[in-house]
Amino acid sequence: MKKIINIILGSALLLSCFANAHDYKGGNLHIDHPWSKQVPPTSAVAAAFFNIMNHGDEGDTLLRAESPIAGKTELHAHIHEDGMMKMREVEKIDIPANGSRTLKPGSYHIMFFDLQKVPALGDRFPLTLHFAKAGTIEVDVAVEEATYKPSGQQKDEMKSAHAHH
Ligand SMILES: [Cu+2]
Structure with a gap:
């Protein structure tokens, strides 16, 4: 009996691992692991993050985003102002040719206001991204625990993100 339970637990873990690795392609763009930081159930706002790789020889631009979970969805950046x-x-987020742009806590992100439904840990919700060249790309955002890292750790983060997949 114990062995059976172990097998069930093992495959559940494996399944959740597959479910976590999600990426999307559109035109020359490759969007990796859209995720949202878990917020309290009373929160009116939430944010989403992901990595955008551009395999094309021309730069592209994220122009706007929308999601049914929010009354308003904005493109945001963090800036230093008065210390x-x-x-x-921001009006747009540029993705350089043959390069990438990482949306992450403390940097560029997608911001949801006026939440119609507060996403819970483990939930997924749809997000529509509009790019100047690649057009519209639909992604699912996975709600995960807060894992804030200062921007100085970006390189380590990239490495561990790779190991994770
Ligand atoms: Cu914001």
Whole structure:
């Protein structure tokens, strides 16, 4: 009996591992692991992060985003202002040719306001991204535990993200 339970637990773990690795392609763009930091059930806001790789010889631009979970979805950046980190809306997020752009805590991110439904840990919700060249790409955002890392650790983060997949 114990062995059977172990097998069931083992395959559940394996399944959740597959479910965690998710990526999307559109045009020359490759979007890896869209995720959202878990927020309290009373929160009116949430944010989403992912890595965008551009395999094309031309730069592309993320122009806007929308999700049914939010009344309003904005593109955001964090900036240093008066010695403080503040976030503000940006018109667009550029993705360099043959390069990548990482949306992550403390940097560029997608921001959801006026939440219609607060996403719970383990949930997935749809997000539509509109790019200047690659067009519209639909992704699913996985809600995960907060794993904030300062931007100085970005390289380590990239490495461990690879090991993770
Ligand atoms: Cu924001």
